[in-house]
Structure formats: structure tokens, C-alpha cells
Amino acid sequence: MSAKTKIAILGASGYTGAESIRLVMGHPNLELKALTGYSRAGQALEATYPNFTGYDLPPIQKWEDVEWSDIDAVFACLPHGASQETIAQIKDKVDCIIDLSADFRIKDPDLYASTYGRPHGFPSLLQNAVYGLTEYARNDLRGADLVACPGCYPTCSLLSLLPGVEAGMFDLSSIIIDAKSGVTGAGRKAKEGLIFSEVSDGAHAYGVASHRHAPEIDQVLGRISGQDVVVSFTPHLIPMNRGMITTTYVNLAKGVTFEQVKSEYEGRYATEPFAHIVESVPQTRHIRGSNRFVMGIFKDRIPGRVIIIGVIDNLTKGSAGQAIQNYNLVRGWDETLGLKHLAVFP
């Protein structure tokens, strides 16, 4: 009998699924017991991910076929929409579900409906879910049974903004987030627009003024500040695999100085295990494969404005890494368990 916690990963064939597998396999307290998929059910994982060849992993099966009595907790890496359907059905069978999809991120069912183009199927679950931006959710995570991990863009944007927002240091009507993401952020989909020759050696914006992560960012900033917030948010696709930058422009509130803001951030993140402030300009490649958020804060040329540059690995801190970190906290474990991977650079 294993003393380890038994984990099922739903949606093992996507990139967040694969990253979850990598992290669970390296976690001292977790044991990978089940992998699910739909079109690939019955296959070995290594048929999709040869990087897992030779490890003794469970085969991909349909979630209906999982022996749930043998599972303690679930990492759900399903597409948006499909996630809530499945979670509703297995919710009572396991102790905790960590959802990496967008399905439980937006608390207001109306906002969910307008953002995702369909009503939420399980509003009561929605109310229950803890929004797992780890550094701002520790109190709620302990013992939670449903955790909604933030989107990758919200993670990087919010960690860049929240210390200043919490301290009332920013003009909240002035927030502009210019984001750049690697291609894994789009998932593992056979889409013409994602093939190598369409996204390499070039760059472009997408989802201009309409990306679904913007309302999610608004919601959290609003909750923390107690004000209505609307951010400007423009993501760009960059020819790299992993990694994300958010370059955030914001005006200081009246009477606030740059030095005060910097000092506030340094204080807030001084003891965080995975949020770091550097004097240099952070680069995505230096946190590749690690669970770190790294940021720099800079005085703009325009007086009264600051520029905050944050980077994460979208698959790790922006998804599966934050999921593990959250589950560690759900269980009351050291939150760095299984997450000490150094960046793989170059």
C-alpha cells in the first residue's frame, strides 16, 4: 500500500496535461495512477509523447473507465467547456480537483456567459471554486476541494500588478498590458494557423481588444481594489515554445513615487518562493521549465508612469506548476514540493 496521494490527470494529451505529468512524476508525495483522453483512449502515452517512453505510466483511458475509488485527487487539463461537464460528474468521487481550464475562473455567471459565449452549466460549483492565484489565495486553498487555476496571461499580469493595486498605488483606469506568448500557449491543436511555417520567423498580435483573459484580469483587480477595473490587454504570438512576457504600463496614483512602489513590491515578494524581483530585465528563457515568476519594475520616460515586466513559463507557473503549488497548499504541504526544477537554459 502506497502512502502517496493517488493522482488522475484528465486530458493527458494536451500540453498542460503533459506538463502536469512531468511535474507529478517528480513530486515526492504524488503517484500517477490514471491518465485520461478521448480520441487516444487505449493508447500508451508514449505514442503521443515519446518523451515519456520507458517510464512505467498508466495507459490513456476514457474518464468513465477510471477506477475512481483508487484516486485521491485530479488535475483536470481538459478543453474549456468539456472541463465543467466532466468535473461535475466526478466531483464527489475524489477529495480534490485542480482545474487548469478556464471553466471555474470567472465567478460571475453572466460575465462567464458573455466571455465564453455560453451559460455556465454548474453555477453552484462556480461559487465554490477557489481562484488559485497562489500568492493571493493561500488562505482559501487550505482544504479546498475545487481550485480554478488562473490563465497564463492573468497569472503573469496579476502578479505584476497586485502588490501596487493592493497598496492603492496605481491609477486603475490607466492599465495597459502588452503581452507576448510562446506557441505552446495555444495548445496542441492541429490548426493551420499553428503550423511551423505560419508562426516561425515572425510575430503578430491576436485577440486584440477581445481576448478572454481580459475579463478575468478585470475581475481580480476589481475584487482586490474594490473598484471597477477595465484593462487594456493585447497578446502577441512569438516564435518560441514556452514562455510569456507581460509588459504592463500604469500611472501612479497621485502623490505616489516610483521608489515607494518599488519598495512595496520588494517587501511583498521578499519571502515568496516563486515570485522574484530583479534589477535587470527578465527574459523568458531564463525561467524555461521552472515555476518562477520574475519581474522588473522601471520608471517610464513619462513622469508618473511605471513599466512592469514580468515573465513566466506559461506551462509551468502559468499552468501545471501553479496547479501543483496550489495542491501542495490544499494539503498543507510545503508549497515548493516537487517544484524545485531549475530552468533549462540554454
Next chain:
Amino acid sequence: MSAKTKIAILGASGYTGAESIRLVMGHPNLELKALTGYSRAGQALEATYPNFTGYDLPPIQKWEDVEWSDIDAVFACLPHGASQETIAQIKDKVDCIIDLSADFRIKDPDLYASTYGRPHGFPSLLQNAVYGLTEYARNDLRGADLVACPGCYPTCSLLSLLPGVEAGMFDLSSIIIDAKSGVTGAGRKAKEGLIFSEVSDGAHAYGVASHRHAPEIDQVLGRISGQDVVVSFTPHLIPMNRGMITTTYVNLAKGVTFEQVKSEYEGRYATEPFAHIVESVPQTRHIRGSNRFVMGIFKDRIPGRVIIIGVIDNLTKGSAGQAIQNYNLVRGWDETLGLKHLAVFP
């Protein structure tokens, strides 16, 4: 006796030099007569650029050794600083010099000195030089003998902003330019920070709040608007060879609508041969190797704000292509001569 105009390219071994060679070789009215370089003087060009192997090109020589009586016009692709020194010495020997360096872009000698960290050596030449942002310089270009081609970032930023600025449609205190450039923008330099493994598969900002192209942008916006302008400007390095995006955020002036702005832009660029407005989001790869500036204009989520996304190939429209376009206008030729290259995609 050749009826073609005889051209010398100074600084043939850099990337703007190489792009100038490519474009001059394809120009019906131009003949490449001399190439200069310092450390590579005496070598064939193909030792540095094997892509030019087998064409009958002049060898690289020191500029002092050029037979200037045989040269009509010069494209100067020298490093900043070196350019003014050389230009001052050959100025009277040729009809026209098109300078691709930064040396004659900033009109105010004090601003030049503070931006480039040294006084300008030839302030009288400075006053004389035409700032060759082609679409806004046609009247001045005709017959000019010294043309300063704009930097790549200013070209893309200014073409994105000027129609609205000229029409008084923007709040000039609100301009934020978030720029992304390919690696050729850094030139052909043996620097550790530019080697493949340091810049591939990742992205980062640089020159935050301190890039030398910001004062150049300020200067032109100030001249056109008649007001003092300070922009926020943050460039990022992207793992691609050629190409640049500027994502520009600006508030509308009071009473101005998005539709009015869009219509103003469409009118302004309707007949431009190399400036185009598209409904979709422009991508750098779709203008790779061409002289096009392509932009889209979008309503932000925040009311009263617009997002303008512009792309150019930094080596073509951002440098050597604009140089040729300018020279065509100096001579009173069709400005598209030698510039009809279609983008090479994929």
C-alpha cells in the same frame, strides 16, 4: 558609358549594407560601383556574404581608396559616429548621400549629444540633412544632397501615429509604443548577447525607458504637432530574423471618435504605394523582404482609446528599402523603382 547612376555602398559588411546591395542590384536605374569596409578591405564580398557568390560585384575596399569621380551617389551603412566622419569627408565628391545611420536623424545638436553621448561633429551638415520618413518628406527630398533615413522603430511608430497626430486627433501625452523587433535589428556584431542560444526560444525587453529611438520619435511628433511630446517606448527582442511590430496605445482627443480616426488613416494612406491599412491583424512574416508598412487600427476595450499595430521589415522599409525609396524621390523618379519585391512567405 553607362546611363545608370553609379552607386557606392559604405559599410557593405553590415546587414543594412547587405540589404542595400540586394536592392541596388535589382534597381533598373542603379549600378553598383563600389563597396567599402574597413576590416574586410581587400576581400570579396562573398567571403562575408556567400549569398552574393557568383555575381560580378566590386571587392570591398577602404573608402579612401574609392575612385570618387566615378560615383554619383552613396548609401552610407556605417555605424553611428563613424558615419558622420566619413560623410563629412566625401560630401563634396558625390551628388547625394543617403545615410542609414543615426548620425543625421536628430536635428537639435544638444538632443543629439544627450542621446548619443557625444557632441555632433558636424552641426552644419546636421541642419542640412533631410529627415527621410518618405511619406512625410516628399517635398524636401527632391534634389536633396543629404538624407537621414529614420531608425526602424521610428519608421514603424511614426507611420502608425502621424495621420492621427497631423489631424489633431490624439491626446499626445498618452502615447505608449510597445515594440518588438527581429534580431537583425541589432546588426551583424560578434556579441555574446546575440548568439543563437542567447536569443532563440525566448523573448525579452531591452533599453527600457532609455532607447535612443525614443527622442527621435518625440522630435518628429513634436515637429508635426507643434507641441512637446514625450512617448513611452519599450522595445523587445524576438527570435526572428527580420521584422518589427509596434503596438501603439493612444487616447483619442476629446470629441474624436474611433470611426473618424479610422477614416482619416484610410484617406491618408489610400494612395501610398508602401503604406497599407488592413482589417486583419498584420503579421511581420507577411511583409518579409518587402518595402511595405502594413497597419491595423483597433478600438480598445477602454473607451476613448485606440490600438494601432504596424509592421515593417526592419531591413527594408525600416532601412535599405526606405533609403532607395528616398533616393528615387531625390531624383524625381517613380518612388517604387526597384522596390516591387513581393514578400517571401513562408
Next chain:
Amino acid sequence: MSAKTKIAILGASGYTGAESIRLVMGHPNLELKALTGYSRAGQALEATYPNFTGYDLPPIQKWEDVEWSDIDAVFACLPHGASQETIAQIKDKVDCIIDLSADFRIKDPDLYASTYGRPHGFPSLLQNAVYGLTEYARNDLRGADLVACPGCYPTCSLLSLLPGVEAGMFDLSSIIIDAKSGVTGAGRKAKEGLIFSEVSDGAHAYGVASHRHAPEIDQVLGRISGQDVVVSFTPHLIPMNRGMITTTYVNLAKGVTFEQVKSEYEGRYATEPFAHIVESVPQTRHIRGSNRFVMGIFKDRIPGRVIIIGVIDNLTKGSAGQAIQNYNLVRGWDETLGLKHLAVFP
């Protein structure tokens, strides 16, 4: 009435289609009159290829809807299999068809069937088609009405081998071709295995000992040498857009020296407009976007063996460029017409 030759391009939405459009648009004697596609019929080309935005191009239509009386010649860029079906139906409506697919490359219907897994539908057309490896087909091309352009791998491999094979200088049982191709060689297909994150920052072989281009290479070597030839051929996928290298290893025939071989190659290619021998090691990036085949020939460490390294742009000399070159010869024009593009480097 236009004096230009009117061209239809079948299969405009694939990469060889797009490259054909680029080259036809720059050809002084050709006029683009029709573009065909199936799923995109009715759309503007720029919806698929924004790089063609703003040029006055015909819309995509179904081939059945083309006004064939208005077309002189056709470049067929259709998928293998579909090509022969369509060509059979339009064959009598136009003067000449240049086929860029694999459908008419293999002369022997049995070999075709075993290679492509189905019998050829039009064996009589097959016999008629000229195999358009330009440098070895000039006599047959003049006036031809159906030309089968070679595959990209065969083009690069055969140009690397044929001068020596023709001169009887090689041991034909010893040929090993290790090939590396950019991702555009796989076409514009929404396949999971082609998305950026699956093919960037890594490399792999594919089609080991089973690639369909191997029998095509055998066939031509056999025809030229008069012997049965079986080559070893292993292609690899490389994270670049365009470009291909073939590294070919072959033993010299008894009594033949390296110097004799080198001299034979230099003589054979001395006057070729698009086949060049260099002393340095050729790089794909230096011929990007051009119609050049560039090769180097080297003495191996193992006595009696040579290494021939050839590079082409798979979309240009390996496909659409060679197609144009062939059509120039069909018409008796200068074969370099419309093909003088310099490489776009960097």
C-alpha cells in the same frame, strides 16, 4: 489584348501554389489569370495569404469554373493523386501544363503503383510527360505540353550526383543521401505533427528507408547510367522554413581521382545559370528565396570516397522556381526570365 501568356495556378492555397504566384507575378511574360482551390473557392487569396493583400489578383475559384479559353498554360500545384485527375480533364484545353505534384514523375506505372499505393489513372499521359529536371531536360522541354517537375529531394540529390554519374565516375552501389529539409517541404497542412511546438527546437529523421522520393532518384540515375541503381536515402526535418541540404556520400569508380571528379563537375556546371559550385560549404540560408542550386564537393577521410553537399530552396528551385524555368524552356525563352531573385539573407 494582352501580349502576355495567361496563366492559371491550380491549388493556390498550398505553399508551392503561393510560391508559384509570387514568381508568376514577377515574370515579365506571364499574366496571372486564374487561381483555383476547393475548400477556399469564392475567397480572396489574401484571406489565406495576407502577403498578397493589395495586389489585384483573381479570386480563388473551383477549377471547373475557370474560363479555360482564356488560359494558355497551367501550373498545377495540387496534392498527389488529385493532380492527375484534374490534369486529365483540362489537358486539351490549354497549351501546356507544368505539374508540380508527384503524379507524372515516375515513368513506370508499376513502380508508380508500388510507390504511391495505387495504380496510375492515366498511364498514357504518364508516358508523354517530360521529367523536368531542367539541367538534364532542355532538349525534351522545348514545346512540351506536359512537364513533371521533380521532387525537391530528387532535384537536390540528382544535381549533386548526375555530372559524376553521367561520366561513369562513381560506384553506383555505394550512394548514400542524407537529406535535411525545412518544414515547408511538408506543405500547408493542419497536422498535429507540423505545429510549431512539435517541430521547433529539435530535429528528426522520417520516412527512413521508405520515402517516396527514393524510387524517383533511382529511376533517373538508372536512366542516365544505364544500370539498375538503388540509393540509400534518409530525410530529416529541420526547424527552418525553406531550404534543403543533401549530403551525398559515394565511392569513386576504380581509377577515378577526386580531382578528376571535381574538374568534371566544374566543367558541367560552368555555364549553368542556376547551378553553382563553391569552394566553401554551402548553406541553405544563402539561397533562401532564390532559384539557385549550390554545391560543394569534398574528399572524404576514407580514401576513394567523396562527399557532395548540395543546397536548394525547396519551394523555389525545388518546386515553383524550377517549374518557371521549365516553362521558359518550353516556350523557347531565356530560361532565367522571372527568376533573377537574389536570396533574402538574413
Next chain:
Amino acid sequence: MSAKTKIAILGASGYTGAESIRLVMGHPNLELKALTGYSRAGQALEATYPNFTGYDLPPIQKWEDVEWSDIDAVFACLPHGASQETIAQIKDKVDCIIDLSADFRIKDPDLYASTYGRPHGFPSLLQNAVYGLTEYARNDLRGADLVACPGCYPTCSLLSLLPGVEAGMFDLSSIIIDAKSGVTGAGRKAKEGLIFSEVSDGAHAYGVASHRHAPEIDQVLGRISGQDVVVSFTPHLIPMNRGMITTTYVNLAKGVTFEQVKSEYEGRYATEPFAHIVESVPQTRHIRGSNRFVMGIFKDRIPGRVIIIGVIDNLTKGSAGQAIQNYNLVRGWDETLGLKHLAVFP
């Protein structure tokens, strides 16, 4: 007092140095006590490698300043030539030196001199060094005080060939190794030929018939087979960071069948922790950051010939990972200690 073994890493600023640091930091029995460098002495490591920011690491110092009494073992990641000089001076101060340079790989001083263009300075040390191709060196490694880690190309080539060579199954005069490497293989050097725009989006061979790893491969094949062996070896540079493929072509010895060879390989590697045979075609990206060698073996189209495709991460199994594996064996530890990193894919 620490029970861990205290490690110094010489040459911390190169890529093999950085990879050694990553692996030592994750090793349960090792403690990083000193880092050396020359031009960067006095700096924090994070000034060169921001990926190590925030970890408590020793500063870079000159090797002369290291407190050697406090060091148990050394990983020497110095440039070739410099390595032997330094090692000769510290040899008696530490228990064991694992050398990652080329200085102790070639046993024969004459071959060393002709390969590296200078006589070896310390031939007696040379005789003493264990050639650490781990899977073929276990008996010699136990207790060794100087280990020469193989080059990356030899590691991948030899692991591909040795099971068949050892069993006498190959015609040793027929070996052709066509290799492809990522750019980190060239090290962290400010060379023009390594900057992004010179090596991205393209590929090329280099060191044709003259690469220094070829004599190293010959030497080991000769030692194992008891015959003189000369291989054909052609490396290519591929636009990826990490990873290497060797595609090896070899004729079977008389009477040997493909099935026998395959079975021999499967037997030989069945219990190896880091050498794996797969049925599919291995890809470098699937072993990125891990210590795995993965290979496939295929029947060629030419009867009697096999194709062996091997992949490693050049910085891990091809350098720092193999170094750790060797040191584990020197100490009699489980050889997988500190090396269980899963590949980071995508």
C-alpha cells in the same frame, strides 16, 4: 559539517559549465563549493546566467584563489588546451577530476598532436585518464582520479555503433556518420558565425572531413574491435539550442542479418538506465534536458546495410550529464543519482 561531497566547477561561464551547475545543484550527494572563471572572476554567476538568480551560489573566482583543501572533486569545463594546464596544477589537491574538455580523450600523444595542432603537455596524465563513455567504461571508472568525458558527437556515434562492433557484426570500413547538432555545441562564444541571424532559419555542414571528433571515434572503435578503423564523419549545424542526431550508415558483416543485429542491440541496452532503443524514429526534442541516449535501428533499402539513428542532448548525456554519471561510478554510487530529470517537452 556537511556530509556531501564538495565540488568545484572550473569554467563556470561556458554552456557545459552552466549545465554542470544545474546538475550538481540537483544532486543529493553533491555540494557546489566553488566556481571559477577568468574574465568574469569577482562577478556573481547570475550576471552571466540570470537563470541562477536567487540561489545561494559561490561567486566566480580565479582557480588560483580557490581554497582547494575544501574541495573533494572537480568538474573541469575549460576550453581545450587550457584544461590540461589547469588540471596538471590542481591534480594532487583533489580526489578526482572529471574533465569535460577534449584534452584527455585521445590516448596516443601523436594522434593528439596531429588532431589538436600542438603536442600534449602532460602525456603521463594522458595515459592515466579513463575515457568515460560510461556504458563502456564502468570497470575503469570505479575509483578513477581523472576521467576524460567523450565529445558529444563521439558519445552519440559510439553508443550507436558499439554493440554491433563489439559483436563483430559490421563491416568496419563502411561506416558513415552524418551528424546534426544544435548551436550550444559550439559553446558560448562571441563569434559572428554564431549570432542568431547567421544560424537561424537555415542549416549547413561544417568541418567536412576534418572534424576533431572523427579521430576520437576511430580510436574507440579501433580499441574495441582490435582493428584500424577510419570513419566518415560529417557534422551539420541545425537551428536548435540543444540536441544532436547521428545518422549512421554501416554494412553488415558477411552472413549477419538485420534481425541478429537488432537483437544484439536490444540485449546490450536492455538494462541500461540511460540508453534506450525505440521502434519509432527518435527526436532530439523528446530528450531535451535529460541524460538519455535514444536510438532506432532500421534496415536500409540497400540490402545488407543498416541505418542507426541516435539522439542525445549534447549538454547533458553529451557532456555534463555523462560527467555526473561517471562521477557517480567513480564513487560507487547509483549511477542515476541526480540524473533523473525528465525531458522538458515541448
